[in-house]
Amino acid sequence: MDSIITQIKSLAQDADEASRRKILDGLRDLALSLETPQDTMQRISYLHLQPALVRVGLDLNIFKILAESDHPLTSDDLAVQTNAAPNLLSRVLRYLASVGTIKETGDNEFTDNNITRSLSDEGIASAIYHNVNIIAPPIFALPNFLAENKYQDITSSVNTPLQKAFNTDQPAFVWAQTQPELILHFNKFMEAEQRGMRRWFDVFPIEEKSRNLNPDQALFVDVGGNIGHQSVALKARLPEIQNDIIVEDLEIVLASAIPCEGVKTIAFDFFQPQVVKGARFYYFRSIMHDWDDEKALIILKNTISALGPDSSILIDDMVLPNSGVHWHATQVDMTMMSSLASLERTTEQWHTLMEKAGLKIVGIHTYSARYNSILECVPV
Numbered sequence: 001m002d003s004i005i006t007q008i009k010s011l012a013q014d015a016d017e018a019s020r021r022k023i024l025d026g027l028r029d030l031a032l033s034l035e036t037p038q039d040t041m042q043r044i045s046y047l048h049l050q051p052a053l054v055r056v057g058l059d060l061n062i063f064k065i066l067a068e069s070d071h072p073l074t075s076d077d078l079a080v081q082t083n084a085a086p087n088l089l090s091r092v093l094r095y096l097a098s099v100g101t102i103k104e105t106g107d108n109e110f111t112d113n114n115i116t117r118s119l120s121d122e123g124i125a126s127a128i129y130h131n132v133n134i135i136a137p138p139i140f141a142l143p144n145f146l147a148e149n150k151y152q153d154i155t156s157s158v159n160t161p162l163q164k165a166f167n168t169d170q171p172a173f174v175w176a177q178t179q180p181e182l183i184l185h186f187n188k189f190m191e192a193e194q195r196g197m198r199r200w201f202d203v204f205p206i207e208e209k210s211r212n213l214n215p216d217q218a219l220f221v222d223v224g225g226n227i228g229h230q231s232v233a234l235k236a237r238l239p240e241i242q243n244d245i246i247v248e249d250l251e252i253v254l255a256s257a258i259p260c261e262g263v264k265t266i267a268f269d270f271f272q273p274q275v276v277k278g279a280r281f282y283y284f285r286s287i288m289h290d291w292d293d294e295k296a297l298i299i300l301k302n303t304i305s306a307l308g309p310d311s312s313i314l315i316d317d318m319v320l321p322n323s324g325v326h327w328h329a330t331q332v333d334m335t336m337m338s339s340l341a342s343l344e345r346t347t348e349q350w351h352t353l354m355e356k357a358g359l360k361i362v363g364i365h366t367y368s369a370r371y372n373s374i375l376e377c378v379p380v
């Protein structure tokens with residue numbers, strides 16, 4: 001067994017991202033194939049504990065303390081540093097070690113491992129906060145919601161499990177504006193989610209397609225661009241181009257925009273007609289997946305009215321295959337459904353949406369093993 005583990009580790013060390021994922025998924029399938037009914041019961045029925053207890057670890061700063069310590073710490077050491085009751089803490093630590101998020105080195109003594117170090121990263125911590133605080137309650141409300149609605153499609157963004165879970169009648173993005181902590185975590189989560197990934201312009205011929213701009217023509221409008229990660233990266237890629245790169249988002253979000261010379265911000269509601277006319281690119285990253293076809297069509301039509309003769313719309317979202325969709329994508333799809341009444345789309349669903357908008361897809365450039373793709377769209 002030890003020699004098999006060593007072989008797998010060395011295989012993974014030299015693997016590219018797609019092969020490394022294949023190894024992880026193969027090991028997952030192997031572990032599942034070995035489960036007894038008892039194992040399955042233990043695994044699935046307690047799954048929800050892990051994010052909740054990891055959040056406790058984050059609240060107490062346990063992962064960072066262990067990652068920054070050059071020697072193992074006892075639960076009493078950690079109790080002093082966190083002000084948590086020693087007995088409570090030792091039980092929490094024992095749980096966290098048992099699921100591999102920290103490493104037990106002796107009786108009530110712990111150190112870090114690769115998972116501890118990942119969890120001590122601010123962006124990854126924010127992803128956990130966002131998912132535990134905002135995504136999990138609607139997911140737990142989902143079974144009753146579906147039963148009450150006789151297992152019909154969730155089609156209204158004001159009637160989803162999110163409204164049930166948080167007792168609100170507002171759509172998620174409006175409700176979110178009343179939750180400043182949510183916005184801070186969400187913005188950091190968005191950064192962590194993109195980190196280390198190939199960028200869309202690594203496959204999209206951005207230099208070639210940015211030629212012959214008029215001097216007063218905007219190059220790039222990052223619609224719903226959050227705090228500007230993509231626009232800042234694009235500016236770094238095209239430093240010599242002086243045409244405007246503009247991040248549009250809600251005012252409350254732009255308040256935390258990354259300051260960057262050459263990147264402007266405009267507070268803008270994409271359910272209103274686009275205010276920047278004739279830009280070369282109108283870019284939507286992870287926007288269409290937030291909305292059902294009806295709302296996505298409003299956003300697209302508001303953009304089409306601003307297009308100039310050489311403009312195009314770039315949609316940066318997942319393009320799902322028809323079968324064998326990876327769990328990284330199916331879990332986002334379930335989240336979209338439960339909180340936003342929206343979806344991740346297959347190639348066919350993207351074509352249908354664009355046809356309804358009066359657009360045609362002239363290219364699909366896939367840039368990650370997670371189906372992230374640029375759909376280049378122009379009017380029919």
Ligand SMILES: C[S@@+](CC[C@H](N)C(=O)[O-])C[C@H]1O[C@@H](n2cnc3c(N)ncnc32)[C@H](O)[C@@H]1O
Pocket residue numbers: 173190223224225226227229248249250253268269270271284285286287290
């Ligand atoms: C899933 S995030 C994607 C953010 C960014 N494009 C990225 O990929 O990191 C969706 C974004 O849409 C913004 N948004 C939601 N409703 C909006 C509206 N009506 N007008 C403009 N932006 C909106 C949110 O504030 C958020 O930043």
